[in-house]
Amino acid sequence: MVVLGVGSIAGSEVSRSQIALAMLLKHNFESFFNKILVYDPVLSDLECRVLTTLGCAPMFHDENGSM
Amino acid sequence: MEEEEQKLLLFKVQRSMEKVQHSAFFTKFMEQLQDLELLEILLGTSEQGGAVDEAGSCLNGAASSYSSSTGASPAAAIDIVDGNFLPHVWLLSTGVVWHAETFTVSGVWSCGLLVCPPKQDAFGQVPAAWIRQCTTERQRELTW
Numbered sequence: 001m002v003v004l005g006v007g008s009i010a011g012s013e014v015s016r017s018q019i020a021l022a023m024l025l026k027h028n029f030e031s032f033f034n035k036i037l038v039y040d041p042v043l044s045d046l047e048c049r050v051l052t053t054l055g056c057a058p059m060f061h062d063e064n065g066s067m
Numbered sequence: 068m069e070e071e072e073q074k075l076l077l078f079k080v081q082r083s084m085e086k087v088q089h090s091a092f093f094t095k096f097m098e099q100l101q102d103l104e105l106l107e108i109l110l111g112t113s114e115q116g117g118a119v120d121e122a123g124s125c126l127n128g129a130a131s132s133y134s135s136s137t138g139a140s141p142a143a144a145i146d147i148v149d150g151n152f153l154p155h156v157w158l159l160s161t162g163v164v165w166h167a168e169t170f171t172v173s174g175v176w177s178c179g180l181l182v183c184p185p186k187q188d189a190f191g192q193v194p195a196a197w198i199r200q201c202t203t204e205r206q207r208e209l210t211w
Contacts, residue, residue, distance in 0.1 A: 010079075046076065
């Protein structure tokens with residue numbers, strides 16, 4: 001699963017809800033989603049660490065959607 | 068200090084997961100997804116001000132990628148014009164959905180999922196409605 005432009009999970013409840021949904025989808029469709037890639041230029045180091053702790057894989061470069 | 072911030076943010080995300088999981092929206096959403104058999108999802112929101120252009124750039128890239136890989140017209144971002152979901156929330160229907168069984172990119176689906184914020188009473192209504200509409204449109208497009 002690729003999550004692009006999710007926003008700041010530290011500063012936005014909306015963003016947290018979106019990433020929460022992504023994780024719940026992964027949990028419920030485990031056979032489809034082996035990982036969650038996350039990219040948003042607003043994500044801070046702290047947010048990236050939390051995402052990693054939650055099992056997501058933050059990306060640090062804009063892949064232009066070509067991943 | 069930073070460790071405390073990390074714990075706090077972790078707690079907030081986990082709390083969001085609980086809220087989403089127990090929402091009517093999530094139940095409906097899961098029902099829809101069971102039908103759609105989605106493999107890849109792209110989510111996007113234009114809410115984050117300064118990062119919009121950059122985030123939009125990567126999402127537009129996804130549209131181009133979709134277009135070039137399938138030969139289809141890139142699906143456009145759809146603004147949800149609704150009293151409760153003005154431009155904050157928009158959907159990118161730009162990804163490629165791979166059929167769950169064949170794992171082939173047949174190019175017959177444009178992928179898109181709306182992820183809306185849990186605002187007001189409408190949380191859940193728009194996604195379900197949109198997905199239904201999208202499903203209908205996709206069924207018309209399907210060639211397999």
